[in-house]
Amino acid sequence: MDAIRTEALTKHYSVGFWRPRPYLALEGLTLSVGQGEVFGFLGPNGAGKTTTLKLLMQLIYPTSGTAHILGAPAGSAEVKRRIGYLPENPYFYDHLTAEELLEYFASLFGYHAAERRQRAARLLDEVGIGAERRLQLRKFSKGMLQRVGIAQALLNDPEVVFFDEPMSGLDPLGRREIRQLILRLRDRGCTVFFSSHVLSDAEALCSRVAIVARGRLVASGPLSEILAFQVHGWELVMSQVPGPALECALKEGRVLKALPLGPDRYALDLPLGTPPERLLGDLTAAGAQLVSLNPLRETLEDFFVRQVAGATSDRGLE
Amino acid sequence: MSAIRTVGTVAVSVFRESVRDKVLYNLVAFAVLLMAASYLIGQLTAGQDIKIIKDLGLAAIATFGLMIAVFIGIGLVWKEVERRSIYSLLSKPLSRAEFILGKYCGLGLTLVVNVVVMVVAWYIVLAYMATTVPPEVRAAWPAPATDLGMLRAVGLILVELMLVTAIALFFSTFSSPFLSAGLTLGLWVIGHFNADLKNFEAVVDSRAAAWFAHGLYYVLPNFSAFDIKQQVVYAQAVPASYLATTALYGAVYIALLLAASVAVFSRRDFK
Amino acid sequence: MPVVLVMLMASAIGLQALRERGGELPTGADSLLYVRSPGAVQRLALSYKSILADVYWIRAVQLYGDTKLGRTADRSYSRLYPLLELATTLDPYFDVAYQFGALFLAEAPPGGPGRPDLAIALLQRGLEAQPDDWQLYQAIGFVHYWSTQDYAAAADWFGRASRLPGAPTWMGPLAAVTLAEGGNRKASRLLWRQIQESAADDWFRAEADRRLKQLDAMDQIDLLQRVVATFSEEQGRPPAGWPDLARAGYVRGAVVDPTGLPYRLEGSTVSLDPTSRLLPLPREGGRP
Numbered sequence: 001m002d003a004i005r006t007e008a009l010t011k012h013y014s015v016g017f018w019r020p021r022p023y024l025a026l027e028g029l030t031l032s033v034g035q036g037e038v039f040g041f042l043g044p045n046g047a048g049k050t051t052t053l054k055l056l057m058q059l060i061y062p063t064s065g066t067a068h069i070l071g072a073p074a075g076s077a078e079v080k081r082r083i084g085y086l087p088e089n090p091y092f093y094d095h096l097t098a099e100e101l102l103e104y105f106a107s108l109f110g111y112h113a114a115e116r117r118q119r120a121a122r123l124l125d126e127v128g129i130g131a132e133r134r135l136q137l138r139k140f141s142k143g144m145l146q147r148v149g150i151a152q153a154l155l156n157d158p159e160v161v162f163f164d165e166p167m168s169g170l171d172p173l174g175r176r177e178i179r180q181l182i183l184r185l186r187d188r189g190c191t192v193f194f195s196s197h198v199l200s201d202a203e204a205l206c207s208r209v210a211i212v213a214r215g216r217l218v219a220s221g222p223l224s225e226i227l228a229f230q231v232h233g234w235e236l237v238m239s240q241v242p243g244p245a246l247e248c249a250l251k252e253g254r255v256l257k258a259l260p261l262g263p264d265r266y267a268l269d270l271p272l273g274t275p276p277e278r279l280l281g282d283l284t285a286a287g288a289q290l291v292s293l294n295p296l297r298e299t300l301e302d303f304f305v306r307q308v309a310g311a312t313s314d315r316g317l318e
Numbered sequence: 319m320s321a322i323r324t325v326g327t328v329a330v331s332v333f334r335e336s337v338r339d340k341v342l343y344n345l346v347a348f349a350v351l352l353m354a355a356s357y358l359i360g361q362l363t364a365g366q367d368i369k370i371i372k373d374l375g376l377a378a379i380a381t382f383g384l385m386i387a388v389f390i391g392i393g394l395v396w397k398e399v400e401r402r403s404i405y406s407l408l409s410k411p412l413s414r415a416e417f418i419l420g421k422y423c424g425l426g427l428t429l430v431v432n433v434v435v436m437v438v439a440w441y442i443v444l445a446y447m448a449t450t451v452p453p454e455v456r457a458a459w460p461a462p463a464t465d466l467g468m469l470r471a472v473g474l475i476l477v478e479l480m481l482v483t484a485i486a487l488f489f490s491t492f493s494s495p496f497l498s499a500g501l502t503l504g505l506w507v508i509g510h511f512n513a514d515l516k517n518f519e520a521v522v523d524s525r526a527a528a529w530f531a532h533g534l535y536y537v538l539p540n541f542s543a544f545d546i547k548q549q550v551v552y553a554q555a556v557p558a559s560y561l562a563t564t565a566l567y568g569a570v571y572i573a574l575l576l577a578a579s580v581a582v583f584s585r586r587d588f589k
Numbered sequence: 590m591p592v593v594l595v596m597l598m599a600s601a602i603g604l605q606a607l608r609e610r611g612g613e614l615p616t617g618a619d620s621l622l623y624v625r626s627p628g629a630v631q632r633l634a635l636s637y638k639s640i641l642a643d644v645y646w647i648r649a650v651q652l653y654g655d656t657k658l659g660r661t662a663d664r665s666y667s668r669l670y671p672l673l674e675l676a677t678t679l680d681p682y683f684d685v686a687y688q689f690g691a692l693f694l695a696e697a698p699p700g701g702p703g704r705p706d707l708a709i710a711l712l713q714r715g716l717e718a719q720p721d722d723w724q725l726y727q728a729i730g731f732v733h734y735w736s737t738q739d740y741a742a743a744a745d746w747f748g749r750a751s752r753l754p755g756a757p758t759w760m761g762p763l764a765a766v767t768l769a770e771g772g773n774r775k776a777s778r779l780l781w782r783q784i785q786e787s788a789a790d791d792w793f794r795a796e797a798d799r800r801l802k803q804l805d806a807m808d809q810i811d812l813l814q815r816v817v818a819t820f821s822e823e824q825g826r827p828p829a830g831w832p833d834l835a836r837a838g839y840v841r842g843a844v845v846d847p848t849g850l851p852y853r854l855e856g857s858t859v860s861l862d863p864t865s866r867l868l869p870l871p872r873e874g875g876r877p
Contacts, residue, residue: 057409060587077411085409091401095338107327108410152406373639380636510635545636552682
């Protein structure tokens with residue numbers, strides 16, 4: 001059974017009062033997420049990521065198509081017991097303290113008082129909220145609110161967790177902590193579905209991704225497939241490169257580009273085709289020293305920009 | 319978890335929020351002060367002190383209650399949707415109907431507590447009044463100062479307030495606070511003119527208009543029915559059947575509004 | 590900054606005091622009422638009828654007091670009836686408003702507007718709401734007795750009052766006495782004494798007290814007038830003043846009215862001091 005499954009999920013809005021025109025927020029989204037995966041749902045702003053999440057949470061109703069979570073229709077009570085959700089830029093009742101909020105949400109699951117307190121305390125520890133947990137939420141910074149948001153999503157030890165921009169508002173230290181938390185969730189067998197426009201997070205965490213742009217699914221699959229992991233060149237960093245040897249290599253076309261990094265230190269872009277060992281040998285013989293040699297692979301960003309630009313141009317003058 | 323317990327959890331949360339709301343405290347404090355001040359006002363009235371205190375007390379309870387019902391009621395749902403705190407809430411095992419009912423019961427609980435506080439303050443002032451006045455004067459009063467019969471008026475006031483809350487909640491499910499306040503208060507005012515609607519044909523020539531007005535009379539909530547303040551101040555008889563029918567009318571209307579609120583809210587897309 | 594605030598507040602207070610001293614602008618005749626029509630006010634009152642009735646009642650009492658003490662420009666008590674009408678429209682059971690109206694609407698100037706017709710109209714409206722209230726019947730009889738001096742009508746209303754539930758036992762005899770000796774001070778004294786003993790409100794009791802003192806004054810004036818006449822006869826000339834009479838042994842001690850102010854003697858006429866609050870004394874001699 002898939003953790004998440006959508007079939008031709010579509011959402012149109014009617015915009016305008018006098019002559020309503022349809023606005024396409026999401027068109028025919030079909031995807032599936034297996035249990036235990038960390039799934040990245042990527043796309044630029046306005047692509048339909050939040051719309052999809054809201055459809056999965058039944059905060060909005062689909063115009064057509066279906067969505068199922070753990071085999072049951074999205075939004076059913078059965079499903080809600082087994083999932084957690086972190087909305088984008090979460091807002092909670094600011095007259096409550098962090099503890100009180102978590103205990104309130106926990107009470108909706110039917111936990112007894114002692115268990116509520118225990119769960120709240122444990123999760124606040126896990127997301128790194130210390131003594132501030134007794135302050136009213138109106139005094140919390142964005143980053144702290146984000147952590148509370150993550151905590152409330154995990155109250156019921158969910159089987160599937162939905163994060164909408166989980167890293168938003170966090171400093172680098174915070175982002176690292178949350179990345180580790182997501183990996184811990186994966187290790188526990190939890191399915192993590194998160195939407196983001198920050199690609200480095202997806203690269204670091206996800207086993208599979210889907211990319212949406214302008215309401216349509218543009219690509220999906222395992223990262224390795226998407227990126228093909230094709231090497232399309234090399235980057236050679238060397239120091240104490242003698243000038244004439246470099247010029248000669250450039251002229252011969254053995255070096256495509258030389259980026260100076262310091263006195264006599266260069267990052268050299270080498271073309272695909274010729275193995276770099278020969279050039280390395282020649283330059284070393286001329287007196288240069290090797291710093292690093294890296295294959296250049298297409299990054300997710302390159303792929304993303306290519307796909308999204310394509311999708312945007314498809315939409316043309318809409 | 320059963321629906322009733324879920325509704326109760328939300329209700330307690332609403333109650334807790336209103337208790338922490340400074341505006342509410344100020345309102346109730348003001349009402350209590352007014353009760354105390356009514357003792358002074360009574361001095362102006364050439365011997366009618368007790369009547370003034372009774373009248374003022376009932377009017378204050380009704381008015382402050384109305385303000386609480388409207389100004390909290392209009393934001394009950396709207397605030398949650400606007401600020402999007404509803405996103406995380408509805409992802410928990412809580413249906414939209416339970417949410418609406420929980421909000422309503424929470425405000426209802428708040429109203430009951432506030433009314434009780436005001437009634438206690440009021441009876442204290444009345445009791446004090448009774449002690450400062452010689453027995454012959456007390457004997458001439460139509461009813462004792464701390465006449466518990468006045469609680470019948472308070473009871474109907476409470477039903478009225480619950481009805482106003484239901485109206486405010488209904489509007490809150492789909493319109494902004496400003497508009498909701500206007501519509502709710504508007505309905506409250508019109509609900510007092512019911513007698514005029516019934517007698518429209520006496521004023522207007524067109525039969526169709528009179529029929530329409532007559533129809534409106536039956537459909538619109540009749541708020542003047544809940545007002546027995548004058549009767550209880552003079553300790554006049556109010557039949558139990560009147561109290562029962564009026565309360566039942568209120569309850570049915572409330573149920574209608576809550577059902578409509580749930581229906582509207584269940585179909586909404588949250589932006 | 591705080592200094593600026595304090596100074597501004599002080600100036601505001603000072604200016605307000607100045608305004609009060611200078612007197613407010615003359616207000617329009619109806620500003621006290623806000624709404625003229627009883628029908629309109631009933632509609633506008635929504636569920637605040639009782640409290641609004643109380644407000645109009647308070648204004649009526651204040652208006653009466655201010656006018657009587659000479660604090661208002663308008664001495665005609667013209668707004669008294671409209672205020673009481675509004676109060677009783679909003680609260681038809683407002684007994685004291687009816688009674689107050691009966692008493693003071695009918696009183697002749699300068700103590701009141703001298704409008705027994707309005708008093709009776711007000712009371713009749715009260716009867717529409719409470720047809721069994723003996724106090725209203727008594728009040729109507731009262732107005733007839735005191736202001737229009739129609740003793741037959743007064744007796745009739747007292748009689749009706751006596752037959753209603755809750756009426757005091759002295760109502761019947763009062764009706765009889767009124768019929769037989771209307772205008773007689775004895776009957777009047779009886780009426781006022783009963784009211785003095787049974788009235789629930791201080792102002793009512795005070796008024797009864799005043800009326801009884803008036804009756805005493807009238808008795809005293811009659812007595813003093815006879816003394817003066819005897820003096821004139823026996824001495825062949827009118828007395829020069831009270832000391833004159835005192836020296837001659839016709840009066841002893843201070844010659845004061847029941848409120849303590851000395852009577853005046855001008856020529857052969859005895860009268861109350863013009864500042865006495867017992868003025869004007871009621872007329873005597875009624876219509877048949």
